[in-house]
Amino acid sequence: MSFINLDSITKLDDLIKLSSEKPVVLFKHSITCPISTDASNQMSIVDGDVNIVIVQTSREISNTIAERTNIQHQSPQVIILKDGNPIFNASHYDITADKIEKYLK
Numbered sequence: 779m780s781f782i783n784l785d786s787i788t789k790l791d792d793l794i795k796l797s798s799e800k801p802v803v804l805f806k807h808s809i810t811c812p813i814s815t816d817a818s819n820q821m822s823i824v825d826g827d828v829n830i831v832i833v834q835t836s837r838e839i840s841n842t843i844a845e846r847t848n849i850q851h852q853s854p855q856v857i858i859l860k861d862g863n864p865i866f867n868a869s870h871y872d873i874t875a876d877k878i879e880k881y882l883k
Protein backbone atom coordinates (compact mmCIF):
# COMPACT_ATOMS: atom_id res chain seq x y z
CA MET A 779 0.00 0.00 0.00
CA SER A 780 1.02 3.50 -0.65
CA PHE A 781 -0.75 6.72 0.32
CA ILE A 782 -0.39 9.27 -2.47
CA ASN A 783 -1.32 12.85 -1.64
CA LEU A 784 -4.05 14.07 -3.99
CA ASP A 785 -3.57 17.81 -3.74
CA SER A 786 -4.49 19.27 -7.12
CA ILE A 787 -7.24 19.17 -9.72
CA THR A 788 -4.59 18.28 -12.31
CA LYS A 789 -3.69 15.14 -10.33
CA LEU A 790 -7.39 14.29 -10.08
CA ASP A 791 -7.75 14.66 -13.86
CA ASP A 792 -4.76 12.35 -14.34
CA LEU A 793 -6.28 9.76 -11.99
CA ILE A 794 -9.59 9.85 -13.84
CA LYS A 795 -7.68 9.12 -17.07
CA LEU A 796 -5.66 6.37 -15.35
CA SER A 797 -8.90 4.70 -14.28
CA SER A 798 -9.38 3.58 -17.90
CA GLU A 799 -6.37 1.30 -17.36
CA LYS A 800 -6.96 0.15 -13.77
CA PRO A 801 -9.22 0.94 -10.80
CA VAL A 802 -8.25 4.09 -8.89
CA VAL A 803 -8.88 4.51 -5.15
CA LEU A 804 -9.77 7.95 -3.76
CA PHE A 805 -9.84 8.29 0.03
CA LYS A 806 -11.27 11.42 1.68
CA HIS A 807 -9.73 11.68 5.14
CA SER A 808 -10.40 14.05 8.03
CA ILE A 809 -7.42 14.53 10.33
CA THR A 810 -9.71 15.50 13.22
CA CYS A 811 -12.20 12.62 13.09
CA PRO A 812 -11.62 9.41 15.08
CA ILE A 813 -13.80 7.42 12.65
CA SER A 814 -11.59 8.65 9.82
CA THR A 815 -8.54 7.46 11.75
CA ASP A 816 -10.08 3.98 11.90
CA ALA A 817 -10.80 4.13 8.16
CA SER A 818 -7.22 5.25 7.52
CA ASN A 819 -5.97 2.20 9.40
CA GLN A 820 -8.07 0.01 7.09
CA MET A 821 -6.78 1.85 4.03
CA SER A 822 -3.18 1.39 5.19
CA ILE A 823 -3.47 -2.38 4.68
CA VAL A 824 -4.96 -2.17 1.17
CA ASP A 825 -2.69 -3.83 -1.36
CA GLY A 826 -2.42 -0.96 -3.84
CA ASP A 827 -2.18 2.79 -4.23
CA VAL A 828 -4.56 4.93 -2.18
CA ASN A 829 -4.96 8.53 -3.30
CA ILE A 830 -5.67 10.50 -0.15
CA VAL A 831 -7.44 13.84 0.09
CA ILE A 832 -7.10 15.61 3.43
CA VAL A 833 -10.45 17.38 3.55
CA GLN A 834 -9.26 20.15 5.88
CA THR A 835 -6.57 21.29 3.43
CA SER A 836 -8.03 20.22 0.09
CA ARG A 837 -11.70 21.17 0.24
CA GLU A 838 -11.78 22.21 -3.43
CA ILE A 839 -10.55 18.78 -4.52
CA SER A 840 -13.00 17.03 -2.22
CA ASN A 841 -15.87 19.09 -3.64
CA THR A 842 -14.71 18.45 -7.21
CA ILE A 843 -14.70 14.70 -6.58
CA ALA A 844 -18.27 14.94 -5.29
CA GLU A 845 -19.34 16.92 -8.35
CA ARG A 846 -17.62 14.69 -10.90
CA THR A 847 -18.77 11.41 -9.37
CA ASN A 848 -22.22 12.64 -8.35
CA ILE A 849 -21.59 11.11 -4.92
CA GLN A 850 -22.44 13.29 -1.94
CA HIS A 851 -19.38 14.22 0.14
CA GLN A 852 -18.76 12.36 3.36
CA SER A 853 -15.70 11.97 5.49
CA PRO A 854 -14.19 9.49 5.73
CA GLN A 855 -15.14 8.24 2.30
CA VAL A 856 -13.69 5.90 -0.32
CA ILE A 857 -14.58 6.06 -3.99
CA ILE A 858 -13.17 3.65 -6.56
CA LEU A 859 -13.14 4.79 -10.18
CA LYS A 860 -13.00 2.61 -13.28
CA ASP A 861 -13.24 4.10 -16.79
CA GLY A 862 -13.84 7.50 -15.19
CA ASN A 863 -16.92 6.32 -13.28
CA PRO A 864 -17.45 5.29 -9.66
CA ILE A 865 -17.80 1.53 -9.26
CA PHE A 866 -17.75 1.53 -5.44
CA ASN A 867 -18.15 3.98 -2.62
CA ALA A 868 -18.32 3.65 1.13
CA SER A 869 -18.09 5.88 4.15
CA HIS A 870 -17.41 5.69 7.84
CA TYR A 871 -17.35 2.15 9.28
CA ASP A 872 -18.28 0.62 5.91
CA ILE A 873 -14.69 1.27 4.79
CA THR A 874 -12.74 -1.98 5.03
CA ALA A 875 -9.63 -3.20 3.26
CA ASP A 876 -11.41 -6.40 2.20
CA LYS A 877 -14.17 -4.49 0.42
CA ILE A 878 -11.70 -2.22 -1.36
CA GLU A 879 -9.43 -5.06 -2.51
CA LYS A 880 -12.35 -6.89 -4.19
CA TYR A 881 -12.54 -4.01 -6.68
CA LEU A 882 -8.80 -3.83 -7.26
CA LYS A 883 -8.45 -7.35 -8.67
